[in-house]
Amino acid sequence: MTTQPSKTPAISPPVISERTGAICTAEIISVLKGDITALHIKEGFNIEVANQITANFMRNPGLKERSDGVPGQYVGSSHYRRDAAAYFAESESTRASVAALFGTLVDPVRGLFEALKRDLHTQGVKLRLARSAHGQANICRALSWSGAGPYALEAHDDVAQVLCAGRDYELAEVARKNTVVALNFYASMPEQGGNLRIWSHKPTTADRKSQGVETTGYPYPISYLEAVPYHDFNLKAGDIALIDGGFIHAVTRQSARGKRRLLLNCFLGFAAPDLVLWWT
Template identity: 30%
Template sequence: MTTQSEQPAMVTPPTTTAASDDGVTPVTGWQGSSDYFALREYRAYDPHAVVDVLRGRVAGVIFRGMVPQETCQELATRFWASTHRKRRGVEAPGYYLGTYHYHKPTLTYLHESEEVAAGLDAVLDGLPADPLTAFYGGLADVLQREGVTVRLAEHDGRQACRALLRSWHGQGEYALAPHDDRSQCTEPQQADFEIQRVAEREVAALNICLENGGGGRLAYWNIQPDDESKRRLGLHYTGSPYPLASLSGIEMKWVDVNAGDVYVFNGAHVHAVEPNTDPALRRTTLAGMLGFRDDTTVISWT
């Protein structure tokens, strides 16, 4: 498939709308045109398509069946067997291996990244078909021709976590509540961390689906909330959770996700994850975030 035009998508201006019936004012912000707001599907990995997301030409892309089923099964088995796996939550607990930068001081995140490195290596290394190497290696090869380097985010010589394995089990309307990923990249406790430079451009979310039962779709709204909306809702540095009433009337797409699919989308848009229709089934992903730090560097973190 061919890559998209170098020209950015035309945008529709945000509109001011009245409060919903329960008194919540709808979110306002940037909305993309119909050409932009899509998760374009590919039958094979095309790193050029990822560049389109990183450069803001399209909302997202999904590579169907990119990861072999045996690799998905092996990674999922290793994740659930790992003694380094941690639990999050009580009533509907989730589980993860790795660490996430969300709402933490820079040094705390980097220290945790170092602590979990060995546990991650035990799960991710030695695979016959390593999806992370395939994804980032292909992206690096393509961007190298443009003079762009792809690497882990760094601070004072210390590196960010390379990936996050996770399985969220929320059983409300969404397993993972509506949120955006750009807001957390403006956390004041991380003002010294280079990922905040990505927030000035496009913050992309990478998800590699390892297992998914019934349901588990991605919900994706055509809105990048503005600062006024975030401050009004108290989400300026967290980006989570957006009340469903605040998203009323905003275009939303459901995206089916299957084991082996790899999808990358602009995380500045509000998005959420549908719970599995069968609570006994699991939705497990290998995830990360990435974006242009400057014109010549793409960095990744968790």
């Protein structure tokens, strides 16, 4: 007898935490450890800083259209569909453009990184940027999605792209064993839509194979998720969100006029009990 892979996705209810205020390193560690699935901090960073980052994005000479099949514009570098050599080389060559997103501002992403590093250090855990012989990851990348269908960014997970990235990636170790956490700072949001939608489903490799997204984790067919409950995060500029990137998530359609949707994004996770890596 052969066992057929189940067509119905297994439901894993996410643990969600939403509040207004200042983000604490303890709750970031709870997401890293898998105790919280999604954390939404409203007004988590300064709105003036958010506006200035948005202006710096628009005039950034390193602003590019994505050419990897995901509709959007970006500054920085993505490991999606790349091997380590190409990813780290692009991280090095875009470092100045990422720095130009902040100009003379105090960088809120770097601030969070340094605070988390101090807290983890007291627990005997090291936090650092991922690196290889080809270079070192950037602190973040800036992303603005432009999908024209029901989703500005289609349903995906953030794990497949790391799992399939090749053996010379030290960060593949995170995806094999631990939670890949996505950290997002929302710099600009449209008046309507652009919600971050998270479904109650954490796909396995077999699930990915069954949907034809084994190496990319993108895009899951809408029909696959029809019977799966979801939660929408209604985001505003100045908000911070962290999610377990292993859960399927997407960005809903956004109003075409008015403000664009812009976020700063990076990933982090335990590569070993005493090491947390950070990459884009």
